[in-house]
Amino acid sequence: xxxxxxxxxxxxxxxxxxxxxxxxxxxxxxxxxxxxxxxxxxxxxxxxxxxxxxxxxxxxxxxxxxxxxxxxxxxxxxxxxxxxxxxxxxxxxxxxxxxxxxxxxxxxxxxxxxxxxxxxxxxxxxxxxxxxxxxxxxxxxxxxxxxxxxxxxxxxxxxxxxxxxxxxxxxxxxxxxxxxxxxxxxxxxxxxxxxxxxxxxxxxxxxxxxxxxxxxxxxxxxxxxxxxxxxxxxxxxxxxxxxxxxxxxxxxxxxxxxxxxxxxxxxxxxxxxxxxxxxxxxxxxxxxxxxxxxxxxxxxxxxxxxxxxxxxxxxxxxxxxxxxxxxxxxxxxxxxxxxxxxxxxxxxxxxxxxxxxxxxxxxxxxxxxxxxxxxxxxxxxxxxxxxxxxxxxxxxxxxxxxxxxxxxxxxxxxxxxxxxxxxxxxxxxxxxxxxxxxxxxxxxxxxxxxxxxxxxxxxxxxxxxxxxxxxxxxxxxxxxxxxxxxxxxxxxxxxxxxxx
Ligand code: ADP
Numbered sequence: 001x002x003x004x005x006x007x008x009x010x011x012x013x014x015x016x017x018x019x020x021x022x023x024x025x026x027x028x029x030x031x032x033x034x035x036x037x038x039x040x041x042x043x044x045x046x047x048x049x050x051x052x053x054x055x056x057x058x059x060x061x062x063x064x065x066x067x068x069x070x071x072x073x074x075x076x077x078x079x080x081x082x083x084x085x086x087x088x089x090x091x092x093x094x095x096x097x098x099x100x101x102x103x104x105x106x107x108x109x110x111x112x113x114x115x116x117x118x119x120x121x122x123x124x125x126x127x128x129x130x131x132x133x134x135x136x137x138x139x140x141x142x143x144x145x146x147x148x149x150x151x152x153x154x155x156x157x158x159x160x161x162x163x164x165x166x167x168x169x170x171x172x173x174x175x176x177x178x179x180x181x182x183x184x185x186x187x188x189x190x191x192x193x194x195x196x197x198x199x200x201x202x203x204x205x206x207x208x209x210x211x212x213x214x215x216x217x218x219x220x221x222x223x224x225x226x227x228x229x230x231x232x233x234x235x236x237x238x239x240x241x242x243x244x245x246x247x248x249x250x251x252x253x254x255x256x257x258x259x260x261x262x263x264x265x266x267x268x269x270x271x272x273x274x275x276x277x278x279x280x281x282x283x284x285x286x287x288x289x290x291x292x293x294x295x296x297x298x299x300x301x302x303x304x305x306x307x308x309x310x311x312x313x314x315x316x317x318x319x320x321x322x323x324x325x326x327x328x329x330x331x332x333x334x335x336x337x338x339x340x341x342x343x344x345x346x347x348x349x350x351x352x353x354x355x356x357x358x359x360x361x362x363x364x365x366x367x368x369x370x371x372x373x374x375x376x377x378x379x380x381x382x383x384x385x386x387x388x389x390x391x392x393x394x395x396x397x398x399x400x401x402x403x404x405x406x407x408x409x410x411x412x413x414x415x416x417x418x419x420x421x422x423x424x425x426x427x428x429x430x431x432x433x434x435x436x437x438x439x440x441x442x443x444x445x446x447x448x449x450x451x452x453x454x455x456x457x458x459x460x461x462x463x464x465x466x467x468x469x470x471x472x473x474x475x476x477x478x479x480x481x482x483x484x485x486x487x488x489x490x491x492x493x494x495x496x497x498x499x500x
Pocket of ligand 1: 448453464469492
């Protein structure tokens with residue numbers, strides 16, 4: 001049985017009130033859950049019969065009751081503004097009377113009364129202003145962007161919200177003793193002043209820019225800043241409100257991209273130069289070799305004629321000289337042919353066709369059969385693709401150059417063994433040409449693909465230094481890559497890819 005409270009409320013009386021149509025009253029238990037309410041409560045809140053909505057609305061009153069009850073007060077009254085479901089606003093006077101049982105809190109009776117009509121305009125205005133002030137304050141304190149409020153006259157920082165303080169590593173009182181320029185990176189002071197002046201000159205009240213602040217530990221902090229200038233009624237600036245977002249990561253990333261861009265365009269320029277000089281070299285090689293062929297052929301034929309006619313009058317020394325000339329002419333003619341072959345591989349003449357690679361390499365074996373036989377060599381060609389897309393003549397020559405090198409670059413007395421195999425890599429074919437020859441030291445793995453680059457004396461291994469440059473050019477034109485793996489004395493494997 002509940003006791004009397006202040007001698008005023010008795011539970012049977014409350015039970016009667018709970019049935020009332022025009023008195024809004026509710027009964028709360030000791031844990032502040034609403035246990036019952038009068039029909040008048042629903043009338044007050046303009047509800048049909050939605051219990052849940054009612055409970056939600058009343059949540060606003062509950063915390064007040066709990067607070068009062070906690071402090072031992074048994075009676076309290078206050079006014080609250082409540083927004084109803086339909087958006088309309090009512091002012092409710094709330095009177096709470098605590099129920100005490102055995103000297104402890106046992107619930108409460110809450111009376112609610114609509115006092116909207118009695119609220120005067122000034123009170124309403126004050127409530128509205130307070131609400132707006134609370135909202136602004138909440139925004140200022142909890143905003144994820146940093147906020148400075150600055151005295152326009154001397155740039156002194158008047159307020160700094162917690163976000164900007166933690167961004168820069170200062171406490172608010174430390175920051176308040178400084179000006180906006182004190183915490184700006186020395187190189188960016190001019191930027192700030194420049195933007196400020198420009199916006200004043202152009203009568204703009206808002207401007208945005210980027211600059212670096214200096215954190216308390218001295219490290220730079222890139223920020224995107226939006227400044228809004230608050231002016232008095234004569235148009236003189238009073239305060240600058242600056243919102244600050246950190247963009248250090250963005251700026252760093254941008255710098256990296258710019259540096260990479262620069263590197264890329266330098267590389268591009270180098271590549272263009274290389275392509276240009278390569279094209280020039282090719283043109284030169286073509287013209288020179290083409291124009292050299294005719295006089296060389298003439299030298300060759302007349303020397304042979306002279307040899308034929310005069311050899312019977314030659315002594316041993318004269319015949320030796322004549323042989324030097326004839327061998328020289330033969331070597332030069334071979335060099336010119338290779339140069340011409342290299343010079344002829346031009347992008348514009350690069351005709352592609354589908355062909356059976358396995359059959360094509362039979363031509364290679366035929367071309368190399370004499371050399372292979374002389375050296376007692378073994379050439380093993382494993383299953384190759386039955387269809388490949390490329391320039392048939394160039395690809396045959398590519399295989400021929402690599403296999404020929406495998407036969408050529410061998411220790412005296414070694415039996416040359418060359419193996420060719422392929423792997424299907426979905427987007428491209430990978431080919432390997434493996435030999436058991438003299439090998440190539442690691443430091444020369446790239447330069448051997450350059451024109452006229454040879455590692456061995458001509459007297460030991462014949463050659464012109466054009467073969468691998470030719471191979472590289474062909475592979476490049478087939479959108480592939482060519483490289484070598486080898487060690488001195490341990491054989492060599494050439495790898496190259498051809499796009500499918
Ligand atoms: P060439 O064979 O006419 O000398 P290449 O352009 O074919 O020219 O090769 C360039 C150089 O690379 C050769 O002179 C040689 O020193 C080295 N080389 C090429 N292929 C091999 C190989 N299979 N084994 C060892 N060295 C090689």
